[in-house]
Each structure stands twice: as C-alpha cells, then as structure tokens.
Amino acid sequence: MILRDILGNYFTKEKIGNLSINIVDINHDSRKVYTDNMFIAIKGFNFDGHDFIDKAIASGARCIVHMDKVDIKENVTYIRVEDTIDALGFFSSNFYNHPAQKLEIIGITGTNGKTSTSYYLKSILDTAKIKTGIIGTTGIIIEDEIVKMDNTTPDALALNKNLDNMIKRNVKVCVMEVSSHALELNRVDYIDFNIGIFTNLTKDHLDFHKNMESYFNAKLKLFYKTDGFNIVNLDDNYGRRIVDIVKNRAQLLTYSIDNKADVYASDIIYSFNKVDFILNYNGNKMDIKLNTPGKFTVYNALASASCAIALGLDLSYIKKGLEDIKGVKGRFELIPTNKDFMVIIDYAHTPDGLENVLKAIKDFSLGRIVVVFGAGGNRDKSKRPDMGEVVGRYADYSIITSDNPRYENPKSIINDILTGIKNTNIEYKIIVDRKEAIKYALYNAKPKDIIILFGKGHETYTIIDGKTYPFDEREIVSNCLKDI
C-alpha cells in the first residue's frame, strides 16, 4: 500500500521524505522487519523501539514512525507522531482495510469465564452454520487451525492482520476475549465492536491496575466501544454498575441467576459432572443440559445464549449448541484414570475461580478433595493469600507448588499463599517442583479422592527464570497412572 494511504488523515507532527513509496508490511519488532516495511517504534515496559531504528533500517525498513527526535537517513521516510501505540492502531487498521468493520466483532471481558464463554458461543454459532473465529487465551482459532499467541488479546497490528485473515477465510463472526491489559494499553482502540459481554469482576491483575476501581474502569471501556448490544451479568456488583453507566448508549441485554434479568436461569439442578437448568427469555422457556458442572458454567451459558439472542438467532440453536459442548481444554477437564480416584485439570488462577470450581464439586464429593496449586510469578501478589484461604476452606488436603514462577523465587510465591492457607485448618504439604507435586498427589491417592490440578489449564509449558520449558500435566498424569 502507498505510504500516503496508510497515513490517511492521521495527525502527524512532522513528515520527512517520500510519501509515495510502497509499503509491503508494518512491524513494531525490528527482528521481524524486512524489505519495504514500515517500522513503528514503541516504548514498551522493557525496551524502547527507538533503540532499534538503525537495525530496522538495516533490515529494509523504508519508513520509520517515531515519537522522539531521531537521526535522519537518506532514502528513508520519517513520520513523527504524538503516540506511536495510537499510530500502530490507526495505521494497522488502514493497512488491512479496516477488517473489524467487515466482521461482526463480539468482545468478551471480565475476570473469569472469557475463554469458556467464547467457546460456548462458537458452538452455538457453529450449530447455526455461521463461520466463527476466536481470538483469546488459547490462541487464534479459524476452523480446525489454532495459532498460539503470546497474549490473550494481541496488539493492534496482530489483531488487524488476523481479522483480515479471518475475512479472507470467509469468517463472519469473530469472538474476541478483551483483557483489561488490552483495554488499558490501547490494543483495541481502533477496533469496532458490535457486541460487548461482561462476565464478572473479582481480584486479579492488581499488580498492573493497582486497585479494583481502575481495573473496573479498564473493563468499562469496552462498553463504550460497542454499536450493537452490551450484554451484562446482573448478579455481579460491577455488572450492575456497568448497566447504570452505559444503559443509554447501546442496546442492553442482561442475564442472571439470582435476579430477574432479560435472560435468566431457573430450576437449576446441580450434579457432579453436569448441570441442568431452564433458560428463560421473553416468555420462552427452554431446558438446557450442560456437560460441565457448577453455577459458573450456567453463567457462561447465559452469557453466550444472550449474545446469540442479540444476534437474532433462533433459540433452538442455543440449546443444541450448548448441549453439544463436550468441554473446553483445561477448564474442568476430567482426565480418565481407570482407577478409584479422579483427576481434574482446571485453569482457575484467581480466588473467585478456585471458589467456583470447589463449590461446584463440594456437595458431590464422596472422598477427599485434594488440590495441587500455586500462583503465577510476576503477577498480582495480593491474590495469593486469598487463593490459599479459599483452598483451605473448601479442600481436604492441598499440595502447594509452583505455577509459572517467571522471574520470582517459587518459594516466596508459596510463602504468600501460606499466609492465607494458614488461616484455615487444612492439612497441606509444600512441594516446589510441580511435577513432583502432581506425582505425590497421585501416588498417595485414596479411594474416591478428587485430585484437582489448578492454574495451568490448557498450558503445555512452564515459565521459569523467564525461559519456557515443555510441561504438559496430561502427560505427567498419564505417566504416573502407568505406575499406579
């Protein structure tokens, strides 16, 4: 695309050089730049992209977008802007011809349930034969292809590139998890959403947002960006605040279990590995049987059903779509053991996530609930004691271990968890090495035990000292089972 067209009417502070050059790609990472690229210098948390401008030019960049004063070289065009992250959003959208405007984009935000809700929604849309792509924690999904990404919500460049790819592959609806980081770090500023979904807000990411109010304000931004419906959980205190704040700006659809919302669940029957309920909407009643247990599962089903209703789908697709779901990888995933105890892998990594899953099984357990868990390093420290306390309240035995220590000392993460678990009477053991912790739980299993491995869910790696190593809990469990 001709550079002048990429710039469009964007406000620039200074332009030096030829604006008629052809740009074949945009990059903000000098390591990915090649001939005839535009390089956008971003100031990040670790590096300043301005330090890589020479490297980008050496690799073939013909246009540099920057904020700071830079040395001017021949045959390179320089565009100085106020904010390069904002420019990345605008230029990427222009370069890919505004893909977000051509797709139905559904954004899901909230502390827990985003990935699960996105898969539930996709199942409903698949049933209605509407081609759907997903962007989220498990990667970018189009048909059977899954491309893993570093982020739940990627940066504006990757977003536009992947949305464009979805259009080329005839996708009609994109269901996107929108993290609070993405909203705060301007990754979705130039993405137009048709529908926004709010799941819930509980303690997480306070390392980044500092307090619940700014975490809430980050999430709130999504509901100012929608032009169709805002879909909100009315049982959540923050959900009710969102309703009050945005009720007049887009159409609103609420869902609930404990309150009378537009879409609500009644007659819920909980079981160990499933949950049945009646979905009520506008005088219609429909019984739904889900293959995952718990109240949280009903919420995820209601959120996705409300979205299908907002899209104008027939209610029969909702029932079939939800009942067809066998499960989502790493979300209450039952691992076959062929033994007299049970193993579950689940991604809960917040106090609320842990509590929801533990509550769901507590009434149905016939033996002990044994929890193997840790907490991520270089992430919210304030949630760790609360996680310990929740496990202590609901489980019968716990092995406290590591979960992606990143650059932190795993022992000090465990100590943070201990300050909470010590407020309870649970018996526990510390085994820093997660593989050993899992082995211990399995080798010492008693009949009817439910062993839950929390925190890693779908992840097949572990991050220690900033390095990523293969780590698949399914594999570890299956190897242990051979010896038992």
Ligand SMILES: CC(=O)N[C@H]1[C@@H](OP(=O)(O)OP(=O)(O)OC[C@H]2O[C@@H](n3ccc(=O)[nH]c3=O)[C@H](O)[C@@H]2O)O[C@H](CO)[C@@H](O)[C@@H]1O[C@H](C)C(=O)N[C@@H](C)C(=O)N[C@H](CCC(=O)O)C(=O)O
């Ligand atoms: C804190 C944070 O969000 N960081 C994101 C940020 O990285 P950064 O600011 O550290 O970037 P940097 O490494 O300093 O680099 C600055 C610039 O220099 C460039 N560079 C760097 C090195 C080089 O040799 N050449 C070069 O050009 C980089 O391409 C970049 O443009 O920009 C990167 C590219 O977009 C992101 O991948 C990265 O997410 C990191 C991996 C991350 O862990 N983020 C987490 C906190 C996050 O965003 N999580 C949420 C999910 C939360 C949830 O589960 O709810 C998410 O949406 O993923």
Ligand SMILES: Nc1ncnc2c1ncn2[C@@H]1O[C@H](COP(=O)(O)OP(=O)(O)OP(=O)(O)O)[C@@H](O)[C@H]1O
């Ligand atoms: N609606 C919900 N409310 C509370 N907890 C939930 C809910 N749905 C799922 N969970 C629990 O939280 C865990 C994570 O669920 P899921 O991956 O769907 O959330 P997420 O919002 O995508 O998380 P992330 O922010 O890491 O992407 C699940 O494994 C389950 O234990």
Ligand SMILES: N[C@H](CCC[C@H](N)C(=O)O)C(=O)O
């Ligand atoms: N996506 C979330 C959850 C990661 C879960 C856990 N495995 C960890 O490393 O903390 C985050 O970035 O906080």
Ligand SMILES: [Mg+2]
């Ligand atoms: Mg997710």
